[in-house]
Amino acid sequence: MGRPEGPVDRTVPELGRLADHLRDMRRRAGWTYEQLAERAGYSASHLKRAADGRRLPDRFVVQAYARACLVDDRVYRDWFRARDLHTEAAEAIARAQRAGRLPTVTPKPQFVRDCADLSGALRDAWTRAARPTARAMEAASNGLLPRSTANVIANGHSVPRALRQYLAFLEVCGISGRARVPWLRAWVKVRGTPTQKELDGTLAWMDHGLAAAFLDVVAERLRDTPDGSVPPGPGNVAAVVTRRFTELQDVLAERARKLREAERRVLMLEVVVGLRAPGTTQRPSRPKPTRALRRRPESSSACRP
Numbered sequence: 580m581g582r583p584e585g586p587v588d589r590t591v592p593e594l595g596r597l598a599d600h601l602r603d604m605r606r607r608a609g610w611t612y613e614q615l616a617e618r619a620g621y622s623a624s625h626l627k628r629a630a631d632g633r634r635l636p637d638r639f640v641v642q643a644y645a646r647a648c649l650v651d652d653r654v655y656r657d658w659f660r661a662r663d664l665h666t667e668a669a670e671a672i673a674r675a676q677r678a679g680r681l682p683t684v685t686p687k688p689q690f691v692r693d694c695a696d697l698s699g700a701l702r703d704a705w706t707r708a709a710r711p712t713a714r715a716m717e718a719a720s721n722g723l724l725p726r727s728t729a730n731v732i733a734n735g736h737s738v739p740r741a742l743r744q745y746l747a748f749l750e751v752c753g754i755s756g757r758a759r760v761p762w763l764r765a766w767v768k769v770r771g772t773p774t775q776k777e778l779d780g781t782l783a784w785m786d787h788g789l790a791a792a793f794l795d796v797v798a799e800r801l802r803d804t805p806d807g808s809v810p811p812g813p814g815n816v817a818a819v820v821t822r823r824f825t826e827l828q829d830v831l832a833e834r835a836r837k838l839r840e841a842e843r844r845v846l847m848l849e850v851v852v853g854l855r856a857p858g859t860t861q862r863p864s865r866p867k868p869t870r871a872l873r874r875r876p877e878s879s880s881a882c883r884p
Contacts, residue, residue, distance in 0.1 A: 584602070584627065584630075584631075585631065587599060587602070587630075587631065587632040588631060588632040588633040589632060590632075590633075591632075591668065591671055591672060591675070592671075593664070593667045593668040593670075593671040593672075594632045594633075594634075594635060594668045594671070594672075595632045596664055596667075596668075597632070597636075597641070597661070597664040597665055597667075597668050598629075598630045598631060598632035599632075600657070600660060600661055600664055601629065601630040601641070601644055601645070601661060602630050604644075604645060604648040604657050604661070605630070605644075605648055607648070608647075608648040608649075610647070610648065612626055612627050615644070615647050615648070618647035619643040619644055619646070619647040620643055621640060621643055621644075625640065626640070626644055629641060629644055630644070635665075635668055635669060635672055636665070638665055641661055641662070641665045642658075642661075642662065644661070645657060645658040645661040645662070646658060684703050684706060684707065685703070685707065686700045686701075686703035686704040686707060687700060687703075688700045688761045688762045688764070688765040689761050689764070689765070691765035691768060691769060692768075692769075693769060694738055694769055696765075696769075697738050697765055697766070697769050698732075698735050698736075698737070698738050699735065700762075700765065701732055701733075701735075701738065701739075701748060702732075702733060702734070702735040704748075704749065704752040704754060705732075705733040705748075705752055707752065707753075708751070708752040708753050710733070711751065711752075713726040713727070713729040713730040713733070714726055715751075716729040716733075716748070716751045717729060719750075719751045720747040720748075720750065720751055723743060723744060723747040724744060724747045724748055724751065728744065729748070729751075732748055738769075742766060742770075742781055743781075743784065745762075745766060746759065746789075749762055757792075759789070759792065760792055760795075760796065763792060763793055763796045764796050764799070767796050767797060767800050768800070772797060772800050772801065773797065778797070781793065782794075
């Protein structure tokens with residue numbers, strides 16, 4: 580006679596539920612672990628460890644355990660339940676492992692002074708994103724971040740050579756939207772103010788929101804230059820910044836005008852079809868549809884028995 584079963588370890592609740600279900604299946608089937616081992620093809624100690632809740636058993640062990648407990652076709656739902664509980668337990672353990680690997684370090688691009696600081700901040704951002712593999716980063720960036728380049732940047736051996744590659748690395752690390760502004764400031768601080776040709780080429784592939792943020796950062800860099808002098812090598816970048824700001828404002832104004840025109844056309848259409856009264860901003864309440872009563876046909880003498 581083997582040792583009695585110990586209590587189920589419920590440190591991971593999903594593992595505890597899987598162990599409870601396996602033990603309940605064995606009790607309802609009426610098998611001892613020695614008898615269960617003969618039917619399942621695994622040793623009794625192996626099956627007993629699968630139902631203690633301390634570790635995640637192998638999927639094939641769980642399937643053999645549940646299959647050995649099937650005494651008739653009516654309990655096949657228990658086999659499917661054991662499979663689902665094993666999947667839930669595996670996902671819970673994976674989440675716990677990922678949460679345990681997440682570091683508490685926070686990248687601070689606002690304190691970047693040179694390329695070494697920028698490389699360290701990028702490495703912190705990669706670490707904060709749970710250290711994705713170079714293959715995953717290449718796939719997530721749609722080829723903008725080659726595997727070898729992602730590897731050297733993540734390991735702190737180099738910094739991106741181009742702004743587009745730099746932003747792709749940040750996007751893979753979960754940094755997007757307004758969170759990219761301090762990173763843009765760090766890039767301009769380290770790489771310097773772009774020339775007119777570089778600025779035009781950069782703004783050509785940026786969307787309007789990112790372009791406005793980048794122009795704002797470049798304008799801040801120009802304003803912070805001592806004595807109002809232009810940093811070395813920008814060309815006529817100040818004029819380009821002003822011109823592109825004006826173009827963006829014109830684009831946004833044109834979008835707002837088209838939106839107002841569309842709203843006006845919708846309003847006129849609703850007035851024409853009667854959904855809205857002229858001079859009002861709210862639609863009139865529709866009358867509640869009434870159900871037409873069907874008139875009962877009069878019975879004739881021909882239909883009477």
